[in-house]
Amino acid sequence: MVPGLRTVLVGRPSRFQWTxxxxxxxxxxxxxxxxxxxxxxxxxxxxxVLPGVATLVGFIVAVGVGARRSGLLVAWVSLFAAYIGFQAEWAFLGLSSHSLGGKLAFLFDPVGLAVLGVASLIIGTVGFAIGYLGRLGIEQFRGRAVSQQAYE
Incomplete structure (x- = not known):
């Protein structure tokens, strides 16, 4: 069964899952x-441009999201959250000589957010696809193993 576009984008309609x-x-x-x-x-x-460890952590979460079939939107938001965590640390702890306004301007810089957003879309989609297809492959393999055992 092929899932619908809405299911792939936002996952199953479960309040617990969204929380x-x-x-x-x-x-x-x-x-x-x-x-x-x-x-x-x-x-x-x-x-x-892109912090390596935050990218890796977000990618791993995106793979898990795909394996859980929670939705592509969740994979994107999770990766973006990892990037924003890095940006917030850099803004508030790394730019100590700047005023609060300067730190907030750095954190919410439209160009920086756009770069992080595009990276989240690309890397999150790849991670989601790997997790989703990996789970699908495992389920297919298990199905074949069970059907072959039935013939023996």
């Missing part, structure tokens, strides 16, 4: 912020 997905995105944002703030995740330096 769980929002909680994951919030934990990812806070966790990424905290990990960079405590130097668990580090940036090696230079010009940073």
């Amino acid at each position: 769980f997905d929002i909680l994951i995105a919030l934990l990812l944002l806070i966790g990424t912020f905290g990990a960079y703030a405590l130097d668990v995740f580090q940036v090696s330096g230079g010009v940073i």
Whole structure:
């Protein structure tokens, strides 16, 4: 059975699932912020367009979202939350000489948000597809294994 476009984009219509997905995105944002703030995740330096560890963490979550079939939108938002966690840490803890207005301007810079948004769409889609197709392949393999055992 092929899922509809709405199901692929937003997942199953479950209130629990939506609450769980929002909680994951919030934990990812806070966790990424905290990990960079405590130097668990580090940036090696230079010009940073996309933080590597935040990208990796968001990608792994997107793969999990695809495997759970929660919806492509959730994969995008989760990856974007990881990026915003990094941006918030950089804005509020890394730019100590700037005023609060300057820090907020950096955090909500439209060009920076657009770059992070496009990256979230591309990388989140790839991660979601890997998780979704991986689960589909496992289910197909299990189905064949069960049907072959029935003939033996």
